[in-house]
Amino acid sequence: MAIINVHIVKPIYVCTFKRQIPKICVALGTTAAAAANANAIQYSSHTTKPCNQIVIRRSGNYKPPIWEFDYIQSLKIEHAGEIYVTRASELKMQVKMMLHEAVEPLDQLELIDNLQRLGISYHFENEIKQILSVINRKYSKNDQDAKINDLYATALEFRLLRQHGFNVSQEIFDRFKNEKGEFKPSLCDDTKGLLQLYEASFLSMEGESTLEIATEFTIKHLDDQTSIDKFHSPLVHHGLELPLHWTIQRAEARWFINMYGDRLDMNPILLELAKLDFNIVQAKYQQELKHVSRWDVSSIHQLPEYMQICYLALNNFVNEMAYDVLKEKGLIIIPYLRKAWADLCKAYLQEAKWYFNGYKPTMEEYMNNAWISISTPVILSHAFFAVTNPIEKEAPQYLLNYPDLICWSATILRLSDDLATSSVRI
Numbered sequence: 001m002a003i004i005n006v007h008i009v010k011p012i013y014v015c016t017f018k019r020q021i022p023k024i025c026v027a028l029g030t031t032a033a034a035a036a037n038a039n040a041i042q043y044s045s046h047t048t049k050p051c052n053q054i055v056i057r058r059s060g061n062y063k064p065p066i067w068e069f070d071y072i073q074s075l076k077i078e079h080a081g082e083i084y085v086t087r088a089s090e091l092k093m094q095v096k097m098m099l100h101e102a103v104e105p106l107d108q109l110e111l112i113d114n115l116q117r118l119g120i121s122y123h124f125e126n127e128i129k130q131i132l133s134v135i136n137r138k139y140s141k142n143d144q145d146a147k148i149n150d151l152y153a154t155a156l157e158f159r160l161l162r163q164h165g166f167n168v169s170q171e172i173f174d175r176f177k178n179e180k181g182e183f184k185p186s187l188c189d190d191t192k193g194l195l196q197l198y199e200a201s202f203l204s205m206e207g208e209s210t211l212e213i214a215t216e217f218t219i220k221h222l223d224d225q226t227s228i229d230k231f232h233s234p235l236v237h238h239g240l241e242l243p244l245h246w247t248i249q250r251a252e253a254r255w256f257i258n259m260y261g262d263r264l265d266m267n268p269i270l271l272e273l274a275k276l277d278f279n280i281v282q283a284k285y286q287q288e289l290k291h292v293s294r295w296d297v298s299s300i301h302q303l304p305e306y307m308q309i310c311y312l313a314l315n316n317f318v319n320e321m322a323y324d325v326l327k328e329k330g331l332i333i334i335p336y337l338r339k340a341w342a343d344l345c346k347a348y349l350q351e352a353k354w355y356f357n358g359y360k361p362t363m364e365e366y367m368n369n370a371w372i373s374i375s376t377p378v379i380l381s382h383a384f385f386a387v388t389n390p391i392e393k394e395a396p397q398y399l400l401n402y403p404d405l406i407c408w409s410a411t412i413l414r415l416s417d418d419l420a421t422s423s424v425r426i
Contacts, residue, residue, distance in 0.1 A: 072289055075286055075289075077283050077286045077287060078279065078283060079276070079279040079280050079282070079283045080280070080283040080284070080287065084276060084279070084280055085280065087276060088273065088276050088277060088280060091269055091272060091273040091276065092123050092124075092273065094269050095115070095120075095123075095124065095269060095270065095273060096124060096127060098111060098267075098269070099111065099124060099127045099128070099131065100127070102131075105135055105153075105157070106153050106156075108131050108135070109135070109153070109156050109157055109160055110156070112128050112131065112132070112160055113156060113160065114260070114267070114270060115128070115270070116249075117244075117252065117253065117256040117260075118253055118256060118257060118260060118270060118271075118273075118274035119249055119250060119252070119253025119254075119256075119257075119274060119277065119278060120253075120270075120273055120274050120277050123277075128164070129164065132160060132161060132164050132166065133166075135157065135161065136161055136166045136168070139157075139161070139168065139172075149175060150193070151176055151187055151190055151193030151194075151196070151197060152190065152192045152193040152196050154172060154173065154175075154176075155173075155193065155196035155197040155199070155200040156196050156200075157172075158172055158173070158200045158203075159196065159199055159200040159203060159244075162200075162203040163203060163245075170204070170208045170210040170211050171210070173197070173210055173211075173214065174210070177210075181213075182213070182217075183213065183214065183217045187221075188221045191222070191225060191228055191229075191232050191236065192232065194218045194221055194222050194225075195218070195222065195232065195235060195236055195239060197214050197217075197218050198214070198215065198218035198219065198222060198239060198240075198243065199239060199243055199244050199245070200214070201214040201215040201218065202215070202243040202244070202245040202246065203245055219240065222236050222239075222240060223240065231262070231263060231264075234259060235259065238255070247358070248355065248356070248358045250281075250356055250358075251356070251357060251358030252358075253274065253278065254278065257271070257274050257275060257278065260274070285356075289349070297312070297315055300312060314341060318334065318337045318338060318341065319334070321333075321337065321382065321385070321386070322334045322337060325385050325386075325391075328389075329389060329390060329391050331385075331391050331393070331396065333385050333396060336381060336385075336396050336399060336400060337381065337382065337385075339400065340377055340378045340381040340382075341378060343372055343377065343378075344372060344373065344375060344377070344378050346372075347369050347370075347372040347373035348373060350369050350373075351369065351373060367411065367414070370414045370418075371407060371410040371411045371414050372410065373414075374410055374413050374414040374417060376406065376409055376410030376413050376414075377402055377406055377410060380406050380409065380410075381399055384399065
């Protein structure tokens, strides 16, 4: 089962770094609008180069959006039929059997890791939690048999346990350090182990010096690797550009599906489920996109149940306010309120598309959308009609194009809001 062709475009160079480690110049590829049949995700390609100077982020030079109403309604939705859901259910049952049949801890951990990277682990949360709980109990009891002297297995165990909320000490890596507190030079040739230790180090907490040392150690030696096998080479380069802990799972899954298909130990059941699940979820997104682009109460039955309540509440609110204004001020304002809400929803949708595709917008692209998504135009439009009396007939038309007073007020609020939350998000 194919997912579709992947479109890779010219990259944009930006600098990323963690703590005080050397900067790495990363090329985050930009993608054009979704293909006409919209049945696949587009994602970025990556390259690295040294950062010895200030790098200017180039514009993606995007064409105007094609997400007009008629285009959205014309989208052909595939993988939405019952046959796909039935097949996915069959595959999920087979994967659950694999999870129950896996006995060796390393086999269990590798299976969980593959499920996560393929984007299908959310179907097996209970099974995964149960397996990791058993592994964690052995670790917590200081079970000597549970201690692993293999860097790859230890780092994989550490990363998965921490990722799922278990309390695992960084001291688990002390057995791989020498008397000076440095990681042993003998680890430098263990590409698999270094890569797992690198990924694990990004789940560090404040003051964990061992993991900070691990980050620097692994970056240095992974970057120096010259004889990496065909399978691990792209994993190393991909990981150095953006560690797993920083990725967007859905976009990462789309990349890993291709990689996993080329592996010698590939499990065809996992691969088929990953592809099928990806396409089913995307078909659902397409359906919701079609539904949300409508403003017709008679079509409310076409919406999912949870969207029917939200839509009806919003529609009733707009109509109720419009009724009060018409009765008291003699002005029909429904078109203006609907436009304000529609623009807000479109702005939210744009941010969702950026997030889903793993795309980092330029400052200009972000602000062109963000001053609307902060909700200021909606708030001020409603406030104007509620407070102003009398309302001049030309005023609503003036509001329709968002005058500078609204634009700049919205921009100030957006920047203030982002500044307040920047310390948490960075």
